[in-house]
Amino acid sequence: MGFPERLKALRLEANLTQKEVADKLGISRPAYTYWEKGEKVPTPDKLPTLANLFKVSTDYLLAHSDFRTVEEAELSEVEMLFRATSLDMTDEEKAVFKQELLDFMKERQKLFDEDKK
Structure with a gap:
């Protein structure tokens, strides 16, 4: 398209x-x-x-990307990183890794929000 x-x-x-x-x-x-x-x-x-x-x-x-927003593209990069680094993990390890990533991202967002104040 x-x-x-x-x-x-x-x-x-x-x-x-x-x-x-x-x-x-x-x-x-x-x-x-x-x-x-x-x-x-x-x-x-x-x-x-x-x-x-x-x-x-x-x-x-302009049809240079299939991601509607920059945020979608960034999320896709995070998803690719997760998939690439979790290939040899068990399901349990993947679940822990995923939760650790989410926790990290939440903490990082808090720091960004504090910096804006």
């Missing part, structure tokens, strides 16, 4: 018309329609606005 198809799918998921999206972007409906048809592409300044409108990353919008 390329940019035009992804753009249309996101618009339909959001229950928006082409006109509504165009209005939110400050462009004409025909200009937006060209994007969905793949006849033209948005200017670089419109990409972040589009991504924010649909609550996805620009990489997802």
